[in-house]
């Protein structure tokens with residue numbers, strides 16, 4: 001099945017939670033930086049979308065602050081998987097923020113999904129790519145509506 005089931009959702013929340021239970025406070029930033037490095041490596045044209053936040057230097061403080069906003073956005077969406085109607089509102093809000101940015105397309109979200117799939121197994125133990133992908137798609141489907 002292609003849908004994010006209750007079981008998938010629990011697994012995703014567990015995988016995500018394990019990442020943050022680890023020692024490093026800087027972990028959220030470094031994981032998002034790794035994801036964006038992977039994305040920019042595979043889709044060099046995407047770098048320019050992030051000029052305002054110094055996308056050409058993923059180690060800059062500006063870009064690290066952007067990374068935190070993205071991870072926190074994802075974190076709240078993952079948390080809300082158990083509350084679909086609130087989740088939909090949150091995703092609609094994120095969709096609006098992305099629609100405002102010229103050049104952001106659904107294909108960019110497909111690419112970042114692949115980047116997460118490459119980074120997460122390195123940082124989460126017992127990573128289940130199928131459960132993760134089904135729920136990640138549920139989240140990005142909502143975020144890219146009308147994009």
Ligand code: HEM
Pocket residue numbers: 046049050051052053066069070071073074094097098101104105108109110112140
């Ligand atoms: C900004 C979340 C994927 C392009 C943001 C912001 C959040 C966010 C929370 C900050 C909004 C604000 O404060 O105004 C996410 C999440 C993603 C995701 C959770 C995936 C799960 C993407 C992808 C692209 C993209 C794939 C394009 C390839 C942008 C751009 C900005 C942005 C251009 C504005 C940066 C700036 O100038 O401040 N995103 N995003 N995002 N996002 Fe995403």
